[in-house]
Amino acid sequence: MDQRVREHADVLVDWSARIDAGDDVVVAVSEGSHDLAVAVCEALGERGANYVAVYDSDEIERAYRRAHDGEFDEDPGFELSLYEEADAVLRLGRGRNTAAQADVAGETRQAHRTARTGIREARMDTDWVSTVHPTRSLAQQAGMSVEAYREFVYDAVLRDWESLADEMAKTKELLDEGSEVRIETGEQAVEMRIDGRTAVNSAASVAYDSHNLPSGEVFTAPYATEGEITFDVPMTVNSRRVRDATLTFEDGEVVDVSAAQGEQALRDVLDTDPGARRLGELGIGMNRGIDRVTDNILFDEKMGDTVHLAVGRSYGACLPDGETGNESAVHTDLICDVSEDSRILVDGEVIQQNGKFRWEEGFESA
Known part of the structure; x- marks a missing residue:
């Protein structure tokens, strides 16, 4: 062996x-x-x-x-x-x-x-x-x-998880202190509320409320989502290929969906129950040891220079005591490449541009 x-x-x-x-x-x-x-x-x-x-x-x-x-x-x-x-x-x-x-x-x-x-x-x-x-x-x-x-x-x-946890703690702090996240990709933008939520420093350990190995993301439970975003990282949803899926949100719900491939697979997910049309997760990928798309969500959603949004169930670790958050029988992640022509803003402040966090060398805010 x-x-x-x-x-x-x-x-x-x-x-x-x-x-x-x-x-x-x-x-x-x-x-x-x-x-x-x-x-x-x-x-x-x-x-x-x-x-x-x-x-x-x-x-x-x-x-x-x-x-x-x-x-x-x-x-x-x-x-x-x-x-x-x-x-x-x-x-x-x-x-x-x-x-x-x-x-x-x-x-x-x-x-x-x-x-x-x-x-x-x-x-x-x-x-x-x-x-x-x-x-x-x-x-x-x-x-x-x-x-x-x-x-x-x-x-x-097989990596130094403690060191990665220390780096991801910076993003967790920004999300914990923030009220609104805006993701801009090209001509599109989507906004969501995060106040009252707790971000998870997903360092591949239950001690961090993290349940995937490998991991390497910071995620929270957004709500009140508005706008449009295209997920340009191909993936498999329920054994069917999905490519270039676009979701449009109004009043927190998906009101329109399209995809270059696999649109019906997404529609099946969204029709599961009422909660399937709302976001359960915003995740920011920070594991730069994952450097390519492999069509496996366990790896792809953790990849540096990506963000992912999941429709469906939210995780209790992100919610205040006594609050259930978004409930659904599904939790389906969709991934967007933010390495170019993209920005992530928290309360109007740019925390990442073109894949570079504000504490990294090469970060330039425009």
């Missing part, structure tokens, strides 16, 4: 999930992540934790959803109890075919997700962390050789 697989497991268990002796851990193992699962469970054993493994397969899920009549039972108790009793959930992706569920009807996806809202909430109440093992399917999706893709993944995962 590549020694980096064990290093990946150690970072996941120790830095990201902060597993202690006696913790009850669900390990969700995808079709392509067997080696990482072996290393993770070895690490859990060394630390005296308990585990149960579940098989997380898009192909199995496709077979089930296509065969089902669409009237899904709400939050089956046996599955719900697993996550209610867990201390942590470690999801190890990804499968053999990244488009395995492309032919599952949009209404079936919506019905299944809605029926499992309680299960999803129970899982997210744990110290959950998602990561990926560098599989052949992901390398193919990224347009890279397997060897090059492995180097890319481990460069993003």
Whole structure:
């Protein structure tokens, strides 16, 4: 086994999930992540934790959803109890075919997700962390050789997370103190309120309210969104390719959507429930170790020189006590390149222009 697989497991268990002796851990193992699962469970054993493994397969899920009549039972108790009793959930992706569920009807996806809202909430109440093992399917999706893709993944995962956390704290402070964010890209602009919210310094650890490995973003829960923005970073949504998607917001809701490719995939997401038409997240990518688009949201949304907006569910870590924020069965991220002809402003002050933050060399405000 590549020694980096064990290093990946150690970072996941120790830095990201902060597993202690006696913790009850669900390990969700995808079709392509067997080696990482072996290393993770070895690490859990060394630390005296308990585990149960579940098989997380898009192909199995496709077979089930296509065969089902669409009237899904709400939050089956046996599955719900697993996550209610867990201390942590470690999801190890990804499968053999990244488009395995492309032919599952949009209404079936919506019905299944809605029926499992309680299960999803129970899982997210744990110290959950998602990561990926560098599989052949992901390398193919990224347009890279397997060897090059492995180097890319481990460069993003095995890094000095404490140093990155210190840098991202600067952006967190600006968002925490701000009331309004404006994103300008070319001739377009979108504005949103952020007052009363708390930004998350997403440094790949539950200690930072961060649940992805790799990570490297600062995100918050916006509201009252107005304007128009085009997401020019291609991505896959529900196993379907989406390119150059434009969303128009009025009174906080998406009122118009278009895309050069995959428009119906976005419409299916937006039609899931009322909350799917509102923003749940504004994220600013700050991980410059991720230097190329790979069509994997876990990496792409963290990439330096990008921002992303997610329609749907907002994260409780960004909200005041007692406030639920935007509720939805979906949380779908869309990414915009801000490396050129772009600005991010907080309360009218430019904090980033053409991909450079105001504390970085080469920053010029215009």
